[in-house]
Amino acid sequence: MYLIPAGCIAxxxxxxxxxxxxxxxxYELRQDKEKIDARLTTTREENEKLKHDIHALKTDRRYIESIARKDxxxxxxxxxIYQFAQEKK
Structure with missing residues (x-):
């Protein structure tokens, strides 16, 4: 008699x-959401940095010159230009 209700509950x-x-x-979906939120935050930060770089490339001649010199x-x-040989360790 108790087996039927116990089976239903189980x-x-x-x-x-x-x-x-x-x-x-x-639980799995919450973990996936946290990973996606972290990736979204990282992507937004990278996007803001790229917006800043675009603005600097459009307006700042010194920034353009530094990029041309460095890269x-x-x-x-x-x-x-003087180039010196680096000492090997």
């Missing part, structure tokens, strides 16, 4: 924990 508990909308699935190795016509 059946309900099983789907409450392991079903498509169960506790384990909710492209460009120099002015009246400058002399």
């Amino acid at each position: 059946f309900i508990l099983f789907f409450t924990v392991f079903g498509d909308k169960g506790l384990l699935r909710i 492209l190795g460009l120099v002015r016509s009246n400058e002399v």
Whole structure:
């Protein structure tokens, strides 16, 4: 007599924990949401940095010159570049 209600309760508990909308699935979805939120924050920060770089490239000639010197190795016509060999450790 007690087996039928106990079986029903066990059946309900099983789907409450392991079903498509169960506790384990909710836990996994929360972890996925936290990862996505962290990635979104990182992407927003990178986006703001890129917006700043775009603005600087459009308006700041000194920034353009520093990029040309650093990344492209460009120099002015009246400058002399000295390169020194690095000591090996």
